[in-house]
Amino acid sequence: MVIEIKELIFRRRKGFCLRIDKNGDLIVIAPLYATDTDIKSVIQKKANWIIKTREIILQNNQKCRPLNFEPGExxxxxxxxxxxxxxxxxxxxxxxxxxxxxxxxxxxxxxxxxxxxxxxxxxxxxxxxxxxxxxxxxxxxxxxxxxxxxxxxxxxxxxxxxxxxxxxxxxxxxxxxxxxxxxxxxxxxxxxxxxxxxxxxxxxxxxxxxxxxxxxxxxxxxxxxxx
Ligand SMILES: [Zn+2]
CATH class of the missing domain: 3.30.2010.10 (Metalloproteases ("zincins"), catalytic domain)
Incomplete structure (x- = not known):
């Protein structure tokens, strides 16, 4: 499965940091000298976490609908x-x-x-x-x-x-x-x-x-x- 990166940020740091934003998109903060292979392998390793976290965020977004105060709601x-x-x-x-x-x-x-x-x-x-x-x-x-x-x-x-x-x-x-x-x-x-x-x-x-x-x-x- 291919997991898309929405934003890739390079920073002077040791390890990777993966984040899922409020739209469920993946943001990767990578060390300055990380290669494509490094990035791919981190995402592969964290695939389960990414999918699960994204799912929770998207479900939460869906549940939080505005109220119309209609009978039966x-x-x-x-x-x-x-x-x-x-x-x-x-x-x-x-x-x-x-x-x-x-x-x-x-x-x-x-x-x-x-x-x-x-x-x-x-x-x-x-x-x-x-x-x-x-x-x-x-x-x-x-x-x-x-x-x-x-x-x-x-x-x-x-x-x-x-x-x-x-x-x-x-x-x-x-x-x-x-x-x-x-x-x-x-x-x-x-x-x-x-x-x-x-x-x-x-x-x-x-x-x-x-x-x-x-x-x-x-x-x-x-x-x-x-x-
Ligand atoms: Zn506390």
């Missing part, structure tokens, strides 16, 4: 998909049993605003609860929780023991939310991603590696509700 909430329906009320109502989001009749802009406000509120309630629960279990103290609208991050841990969490976490399954909460709380003990950090975090977040993999493969949730 599905929207994510706590790791499940809910169907959109309408009702004669100004507020959003969620039927958890039947997995239906009842929205008020309104224009798209208003609906989006209302829905995001709803998500935000739910995110704050749940994340606060999870943070309090896990900080007790883990024996670490955080000072403040801020709900963020970050572009790339699910969470971060600032100075003075403040924890920032992305409101889009409310779209993900509960065990992934817990995983992120544990991850950020672990930063209060280890301010890096060292082995010790991972060991500490994985004592509380079971199947740590599996959850990290899930996050990589489902990064499109970070792009939702942006348009």
């Amino acid at each position: 599905s929207i994510p909430f706590l790791g499940e998909y809910y169907t959109i329906s309408y009702h004669n009320d100004r507020n959003i109502f969620v039927d958890y049993e039947r997995k239906i989001f009842f929205l008020p009749f309104s224009d798209q802009t208003t609906l989006k605003r209302k829905l995001m406000k709803f998500y935000y509120q739910k995110a704050y309630e749940l994340l606060k609860e999870e943070l309090d629960k896990w900080s007790n279990i883990m024996g670490v103290r955080y000072r403040t929780l801020r709900i963020k609208n970050a572009r790339r991050l699910w969470g971060s841990c600032g100075k003075n023991a403040s924890i920032n969490l992305n409101w889009r976490l409310i779209l993900l399954p509960k065990e992934i939310i817990e995983h992120i909460v544990i991850h950020e709380l672990s930063h209060l003990v280890y301010r890096n991603h060292s082995k010790q950090f991972k060991y500490f975090a994985s004592q509380f977040s079971i199947n740590y590696a599996e959850k990290e993999k899930w996050l990589r493969e489902n990064s499109y949730f970070l792009q939702m509700f942006r348009d």
Whole structure:
């Protein structure tokens, strides 16, 4: 199989660096004196990784479609998909049993605003609860929780023991939310991603590696509700 290179960059460096951009195209950064044969052999060796990574990126792009708020359309909430329906009320109502989001009749802009406000509120309630629960279990103290609208991050841990969490976490399954909460709380003990950090975090977040993999493969949730 031939794998096409979209961009080949030569740099003064020792090894190769392969990257797949957001369109799924391959970018190769090669050492200055790399020959055609070197480049071909690196790509051959990394073929599996290239194909898999490209597939994940393209799938993510496809899943991240803009919402039209039409009846029957599905929207994510706590790791499940809910169907959109309408009702004669100004507020959003969620039927958890039947997995239906009842929205008020309104224009798209208003609906989006209302829905995001709803998500935000739910995110704050749940994340606060999870943070309090896990900080007790883990024996670490955080000072403040801020709900963020970050572009790339699910969470971060600032100075003075403040924890920032992305409101889009409310779209993900509960065990992934817990995983992120544990991850950020672990930063209060280890301010890096060292082995010790991972060991500490994985004592509380079971199947740590599996959850990290899930996050990589489902990064499109970070792009939702942006348009
Ligand atoms: Zn981290």
